[in-house]
Amino acid sequence: RDRWQEMPSDTPFYSSAFTRGIFGRGKTGSPKKATGNITLRVVLPTLRPDETLAVAGSGRELGDWKRIVPMDDSRFPEWELTLHTAHRFEYKFLIADRKTLTPILWEEGANRTWGELPGAGEHALDAAASPRFPKRRWRGAGTAIPVFSLRTEEDFGVGEFYDLKRLIDWAAATGQRVIQVQPINDTTMTGTWEDSYPYNANSTFALHPQFIRLPAAGVVEDDEYRTLRSELNALPEIDYERVNGHKLRLLRRAFERHGARTAARRDYKAFIAANRHWLIPYAAFCTLRDETGTPDFTRWGGFARYDRKAVDAYCRSHSRDIAFHCYVQYHLHTQLSEVCAYARDHGIVLKGDLPIGISRTSVDAWLYPHLFHMDSQAGAPPDAFSAVGQNWGFPTYNWERMARDGYAWWRARMAKMAEYFDAFRIDHILGFFRIWEIPTHAVHGLLGYFNPALPYSADELRGMGFDTQGGRYTTPAPDEHTLGELFGDLAGEVRATCMKEGRLLPAYATQRKVAARFPGDDEHQTRLREGLMALLDDVLFIEDPRRKGYFHPRIAPHSTHAYRRLDGERRATFDRLYTDFFYHRHNRFWQESALRKLPVLLSATEMLTCGEDLGMIPDSVPETMHELQILSLEIQRMPKTPGELFADPAHYPYFSVCTTSTHDMNPLRAWWE
Template identity: 50%
Template sequence: MKLNFNIDYRTSWGEWLYIVGTCPALGGGNEEAARKLEMDGVGRWTFEIDLPDDTGEFEYRYIVRHDNGYVRREWGAPHRFVPGIDIPGYEIYDHWSDQPVEKSYYSSVFTECMNRRDNRDLLLPVTGGTVTIDVEAPMVASDEVVAICGDDETLGAWNPDGALVMNDHDFPRWTASIDLREVSLPFRYKFVILDRATHELKAWEGGDNRVMNIVPAHKHDALMVLGQRMVNPRPAWRCAGVAIPTFSVRTEEDFGVGDFFDLMKMVDWAVATGQKFLQILPINDTTMTHTWTDSYPYNACSTFALHPMYMRLEQLGRLSDKGRMQYYEDLRRELNASPTVEYERVNNAKNEYMREIFAEQGRDTLDSESFREFCRINGDWLRPYAAFCVLRDINGTPDFSKWGNYAVYDAAMVEEFMAAHKEDVDFVCYVQYHLDRQMRAVHDYARSKGVAFKGDIPIGISRDSADAWINPRLYNMDCQAGAPPDDFSVLGQNWGFPTYNWEEMARDGFAWWKARFRKMADYFDAYRIDHVLGFFRIWQIPMDAVHGLLGIFNPAMPFTPDELRHNYDFWINVDMQTRPFICDYFLYDFFGEYTDEARKRFLLDSGYERYSLRPEFDTQRKVADYFAAEEKNDKNNRLCNALLGLIDEVLFIEDPYEKGKYHPRIAAQNTYAYRSLTDYEKWCFNRLYNDFYYRRHNDFWYGKAMWKLPPLLDATSMLTCAEDLGMIPDCVPAVMDRLQMLSLEIQRMPKDPQARFGNTWGYPYLSVCTTSTHDMGGIRQWWEEDREVTQCYFNDVLGEQGAAPMYAEPWICEKILALNLKSPSMLAIFPLQDWLSMSGELRRQDPREELINIPANPRHYWRYRMHLTAEALIEAGDFNRLVSDKIKESAR
């Protein structure tokens, strides 16, 4: 059979179009063997090929190559050729697939959830003497269809009642076949949306009429016009949702902590109130020490494994011993009555039950075909993770550097270890198998109800994780990731995670990241990239530092002394400005009444009333370790914090990779070192500082982000949302706009540094609007924190007169939520605590009890639980009607 490919594409000088397909004649999927097309001189490229008649279905793509080596590829899924029977030739007219204007609508949020189609048509066969027309149209509801309406009688003569209904087998791609003997060429047409059952007209496609004027060379050939996109006739889609950590969900059936099956009740509540999104925090396994410190959900021991805490025990089966079952039932009721998560007791009890049920019934699972298939699909991470868990517990630490012969991962040795500890390894795999089944079941349930799950991808990985143990080459283990100072933490944040070795990751096409994203896609339709700025640059802190103030951006372009002199007239004094600036006149500000003692114990006299730190106290890590062994009292706390603060007293930080180049220290204007400068030196320093942090790196960081993000985002069809808070360079909005990533908008954290509050009416459509995040207090707590800010918001934003109430009364919370709901943002997702704030009956009495996290405290105990059950929430008719009405009023 003969295939003649045609595609209109306007190339620039030096560019050539190629086609590559999965069939051997088109390169077998190898781009290096792609076939070159010919151009007819007016922008149409063609390629003709003869294939054996028994050639089956195959996929193909077009690529553009420039003489200078640049390659451009199509966006999205590849084209697909499905041959018919006894057709001598095919005339194929393709459209180049660029990223669509409404890329979000092609995500699984819409194709698999909002507009999911469970009962699709059978594949439309291709026959000779017909023209096959297809179109991409994702924004078509489950009870609707796409049809072709045109000027020919076959297409209804512009009457939608007679339009040709298209086949939805490959949704969101729709296909129709027209017998060329029954239609007059050329014909004009448009795509329309009809009711699936009644064929009542729902919407016309906008824009000019389309024209079909191609005549096949032979009447027995099949003509195919492929790759068109429907002009969306619908207004911008907007919805509301709720955010709640899985562990915080309370139901009548839980074991003292929310589990995966409890999320079904939250889905039911979302449906009852007209919400379409359920957002949760990371659900990966964080088990490190088997203590409450493992409650931090952003410090996973595996970026692939799920947390055993979220297991619904009853789904595993019942123990044969009735006494043991009664013991667990009594314990369940006791833990369920707790106002907060008893992390250690819950996890110990669940692990104990899982061990017992595994001993009784585990063999049935291990012998099942579905278990073997799960292990096969997930083997790359599952077995090494299982070995990690067993070694962690045998050695009593997740710090694999202390595991002796297993400190460095060796696949052969680990296989021998797993064989020797087969039962324990099998148990870990058994637990992950059932967690996977349960989370998939809950995800499928949510999709069936039209509710999308939004997950969370932490920016960092733990240095004591299975990921770091297995692939240490992918991470910079000799430094720490964190964040510059902000409203949450004036000292910056030190997360302790290693940073990523992006150059090494790029060697295999970012395979680890893609695998991570694809695993997320098993459970979620949308995701939040935690700290998306980390894909542009990360705040990198030395291992001997405690505060985030001593960090630098990596990658970055540090200054040379010559550049500082020539461009900014600033003469750097390396000896004085890159080492702690300690003078006698301000020591009392640090040490207070303990100043004289501090001079003797910690400092060395350098002359001229200057000091240096004794070698045993010259890094923050040494100081922290020293005082960790000392008695805990106010004096030692004061001395420790003073020494840490003195070590922060530098104006510049030398680059760790390019010696002799320097970064201005973040927030250096708050140091005594800065105050010691002359007025002119301060002016020069401010110039170089502002240039460095706000202008110098924009193009540089733009390129870094566009190198990493596109292949990662394209690895799945999930909707991408980004947490873009903090110190945002100008290149970030440009990248997010180009890649159509949803930004995060919080009114009390405006993106405009000149504004006190964000303008909800001006939020971009591609954004997630929220009132609070898990890292801050809800609107009620915020209302009580700063009376001056509250008063300004009450008068200027809410438009109310007089003095602001002392507390955020329900009517105030209702106005705040309504204001955010009416924003242009695609998604308005609020914490459950803020939804409940509208009800004087349902909300908690003390808003401080609703806090999930305190970012400034690295040892915060994550244990917040709902104070009412999800069942009670579903039964709260008046409140649910209020929520539903607010959503409807905002046209969401």
Template identity: 50%
Template structure:
């Protein structure tokens, strides 16, 4: 059989087109055939290949753009181009166009095709005739697809006589026509039939011409994408809550994967379709409450042992029951006791059934699919507990990871093999339990939405095994924003994107593929980090001394070109007697004597022992009294009081310090120099990098977000570059819309009625106060919201009552957003009998506090929540009224 390729694609000088042919649904390591295409005009590319088939087969192919031997672009492949071939087929003529991301890519996600609008695929191949016309159509339409045209064979434009298409893949339809029976030329269109209604595709009629086929030949059009205006959009509502916050009657003081099933029961009962959780990766570094921070993962693959449902374990463990009941009565999570209890349950279960479980075919299959991370993770956990630190630089001969050491450490009979197997057992158990919860939720019409943290711990399995992928000598964070006036320092290493790009961002695509086993949607934590990350030097504790990376730093001459007489003194803290008095008040004299050195020009500099924030932090490590903390924070502020920071790669270039126009160093400048600095600052932060950062994001995000069929949702909060909305729209990534954090300049509150469809609407996130807490934070702001948004008269109530909370929730449900996801606390705010007495106790995280204890628990159990008929009926009615 001979396959002829014809592709319409405009290239630039140096680029070539290639078709890649392989067995349908082939694995990554299976053989693929490369077919170079040629062109006469740089617009139409053709090529062919001769193949011999002894039996019927289904082949797949796609197109790539190459520059030399490097692939620079692949077409969108979430729906495979397929060919059903047989020994009777003599030739395939493929007339194609390049497949870009579809206009409704969100409808191709597993969230839609598996849950919101589940599809059934016909596995029987389309019939082939003596001479065959093959049409394949990509369409996420809600209903059945038909072909209707101008000839008798195509129905004479009568929808009742239209020809049905067959769903051959998810969101792909196909039909074969006997060329010998057709009248040419013919006009036709595609139509959708759903619940008795007929919807015609937009645009001009299509044309069916005679391809003049010989016996055994197939003429195929594989690139048809009709558009149907008027289809009802997919809109869903859901709940946002961390797994650790779930409470059940038989729990261990913390939520687990078993509790997700009870949460799914409640979500289904109330008409919700989405459950969004926080990251569930293992964060065990110290076995203390400081590990409660769920974004500081020690593995991007392993799940936290805390989430094991021990009720499913063998043995009963009656001796642990007393402790279980005790910690399950606590109002908040006691992380240390809960983890200790869970591990005790798991260790006893492992002794009881571990050997049996690890010998099952199911475990062997799990191990084979996860071997690229599982053994190294088990070795990491074993060494962490042996050396009593996750800082692998202190692990002696194991400080530097090697594959040979991994094989020796984890082989049967090795000294620590039993402990290694325990961690295998725990991860397999967690995998099975989460898979069971996901399956249960899907059966109830619900999806789970996961969370992909932007960073990893510097003391993690990934940093240990693949250090070349990270900048371990830097810290990631965020510049000042509504969450923190001094910025955020997360302590994560930044990514070495250049190294990751060399193999097509495999580290990321593997990570996403792993998560796609469990989730149908996910939140990209801090999507801005894919445009640029806020990189903070190791000597800094706060975020003000950071710089964007990558970025375009400024030379001294360029700075001078703005009218600012630059010298390196601008990179050193500007400390005068007035500065000290302003920062320390009545402590100024004491601070000047103990922590500062006077200079010849009557200014000060920090003493060498306190020259950096990290040194100051260490000096005050054991001091917790109010005066000491005030001095420490004041010394941090002095270290921040600079106008420029040197570039981390090229110290001869500089970045203006973020928020410098509010600093004392700026106020000390003469008026003309202040104006010059302001022009420079605005150009640097708001204009200079737009195209540069757009290019950076478009290098990374397409490969990463299109690696799976999960619905991709961005967390795009903070200091948002102007190019971000454009990139998110182009890649059809859902944005995050929060009423109290408007993205339009000049707005105090975002207009929920104007949210984009491709967005997630939510009143609050885990990094914010809940609605009830926000209501009390700023009475003047609340009064304005009361009048301008809710349209009320009179005084706003001091406390957010249930009825007003319901109005705010209704605004979000009625927004155009595809998803309206409400935190459990904000759902509960509508019922004054169910919500917690203190709204501050409902807050999950305080970003300004890097040592925050993540321990919020629901005030009532899931079992009791299921019995709250009036509350549950209210939620269901709100969702029904909003047509979600």
């Protein structure tokens, strides 16, 4: 007997964060061999490790209600009990203390009845039962921290994966259950401090060499090593360039000494075989980056476009360099895997961070350019942090192309992440509904638009009184008052140098061109640059780059001169179309967009999912997250209720991760002080 189960109301508890971590049973061994003719099987993930699911009931096997019979949890969260009986019986499930079998909670409702008995030679399996226990609400505490900031005396100037073990010990001792880290992927591009931004990885699969414990990777602890370690650890802040420069130099030396012996190991060969699809292109990318002095593959000549045959030949001719990068990734994988096992053994869940974007100078962009819109940039609309919006510079996803192979790149990315984590945070979950896309010619996020979207056609806008022919409302057309406000005493220079017949000349027609024309930081150049940037922002509509003749209303237009020049009736019309566009027109459209993608991510692994749902949130976002049971992110300093200064945790939804602040804000101690 079985039954179809819709998504349970407690789906998060079926994730590996609970089944292997918080409620995990450790090494339980093989299922017990039991003879009988009736088996009860139940899936129930919400029991603590010191609890057991049990059965009490009538009949000799169950002791006529005088015995508590524990079920086997060798396949947790599956529970199983096999009985041998020739008589009908009544029974109930209950939760009992694992050691003493003292009842903790009996299921509600009438007794269950086993009526139909199996015939001779038959075995009856009942997998349809769902225990009727009242809901017990589990809550857990944890700490979010970047790995680089974990410091011990064994470090080499920066926090390393092995330092997580001490944090795990502390978390377990203080009753915490979760440790969240920032992205840990390799971000090495230029070898300078600019590489330290963790959300701009050169690979969504490779781990960052800075987190490696050198002696465990074959580096000899000689006088040079000890002197450098003491010097780097004594610095008041991390010297990103020196730390990583020395680490790679010492790893090269260790590789020359141990590389051949390591390559002969069975686990090394298994690692290479399992990760070849991303590892070899990554190693080639790193070698070409170092050889050419740039991660910008468009400047690699014959290797500007990834060609497998050419890259394979390159790898053969640079076999030592390729092998070195594989050697480093193998040791990083081994060390982090050891930490993950340590965390699970201590009942601690490691939670990773899934950045929404990929770098346009990354292995992923080099290998799969067809999966990304390389002619655009991802960012965010204006908010409390940035009046002109945010421009992250990442290419946006070509979701239509990704869908053709069932989102294989995403599934592979998630599978790699699940090797180390049992929970993860989706950075900017809004990006799976729609992304804020900015043309590559723009600098400010104000000139972005949502993708996907349902822009207005030129005919629709004309019918509402906005004729966009000739660039009206879509290109700046400043009057004398506007020029005076933006440039002051420089207005005449701008009019004479940068404009003709009331419009900007082609050489000043985009923000990238303006930035290139006025790169200096003296007062004169800065005023011209910032004024022209603001002038280029001064439009009411932005034409869709992929659908000519279709237009998006510009975000936050009410402070523009173009808006203030509208008469009262047209201003009211614009307000109506703006409100409809940003708050109503796309609700179901964006929900359908997300429901094509998010279930693929969720089903790719068993990790617990939390979505960073902050910013300009359409109504469809919380609806979809609730439907898919993705945990929301609740931040006291960014309340979701208008008018609140600090959010009240008493009003948070149960399925949520709540925190005082994020990695973009002051930590708790600084906030308190």
